[in-house]
Amino acid sequence: MRKTDKKYDKAIREALTEVCELTMEKVEGFEWLTHEVNYQRFPQSLTVRLMFKDRQTLASFEQSDDYQRALDDMQSRLAAAGVTLKNITRHVQLGTL
Template sequence: MRKTDKKYDKAIREALTEVCELTMENIEGFEWLTHEVNYQRFPQSLTVRLMFKDQQTLAGFERSDDYQAVVSDVQSRLAAAGVTLKNINRHVELDTL
């Protein structure tokens, strides 16, 4: 990993930690989030995965107004960390434990 990649990785982790903490406080059934990235294809390869306790909770979240609010929060915090994504919806995935 190059020095630049390490800086981006640290900034991404810090931004997503903030999103995770707020989402845990406000969204019932949300467990954690994680990210994957291939720095050879950065930022196109960045994926943020939000994890929920079960399918029912995930489905309810996906239908709620909270979904777009959390996705927007991910996008704005990543942008503040210097990571610009053209279509955030391509980079956010929902999953269950």
């Protein structure tokens, strides 16, 4: 990993940690989030996975205002960290345990 990749990785982890903590406070059934990235194809390769305890809570989240707020929050925090994504929804996946 190059030095710039390490800087981006640290910034991404910090931004997503903040999003995770806020989402845990606001959304019942949200468990955690994780990310994956290939820095040779960065930022297009960035994928963030939000995990929920079951399909019902995931479906409720997807149809709530909390979903869009989480996406907006994620995009703004990543942008502040220097990661610009044109369409955040292409980089987010929802899953269950």
